[in-house]
Amino acid sequence: MSSLPKWINDAVENLLPSKFKDCTVTRTTYISDDLKQITFETDLSDVYFEPAYAVGFRINDRDFRNYSPFHFDKEKGSFDILFHVHDTQAAGCHFINQLTAGDSIKMIIPRGKRFFDHEAKIHFSIGDETSLGSSIAIREAAEKTSKSFVCLHELEDPLSLEKLDLYGYYTSKNNWMAILNQINEFLHEERKAIENQEVTFYLTGNGKTMSFLRRYLKEKGVHSTNVRSQAYWIEGKKGL
Known part of the structure; x- marks a missing residue:
């Protein structure tokens, strides 16, 4: 702001x-x-x-x-x-x-804008430390409707995820290969659900990382309507 x-x-x-x-x-x-x-x-x-x-x-x-x-x-x-x-x-x-x-x-x-996809069967939240609160809110909404929740967080202390009951994928900071490997593993496991547009991806946190992953998911066949994004910070930009 x-x-x-x-x-x-x-x-x-x-x-x-x-x-x-x-x-x-x-x-x-x-x-x-x-x-x-x-x-x-x-x-x-x-x-x-x-x-x-x-x-x-x-x-x-x-x-x-x-x-x-x-x-x-x-x-x-x-x-x-x-x-x-x-x-x-x-x-x-x-x-x-x-x-x-x-x-x-x-x-x-x-x-804010409507971010949560009430029609999705699988909700996949991707982000960093600044995304943890959003991931918990998305998980809670998914659980209320008996839908599946998955998350991937880029952070240095994975014990934080256990304390927050955010069990899922995680990588160390700026480890692009590990991030893409985790995403590719999910894309392979849920290929049919992705083809049927039953999975919604939520990208939050670092604006530059978010933009890159949005393009990557589209290249991997994820429909644009199934990718939702919200930047929380961009390096060098104050008060986003």
């Missing part, structure tokens, strides 16, 4: 109160050294949510950042977000590191 002058951000909060919710931090847990899971509580009774929707937080006077919730429970009024706090000098990471139980914060209500 772009940086804006403080007075504009203040005006947005005051003029569009229906777009914001007052939230309370109720629990914080470090899944790993650079993954912080936070539970928030607020009134969600009038809030619409789809898997991979984003909420926004104002991290300072000028900047907002988007994050993907999961465990979104309208009845209990709670949701979780998994934050990748990879750079303590970055404004977003500094803000998240300071949040503790009992803190109050304004949230921009969930919004």
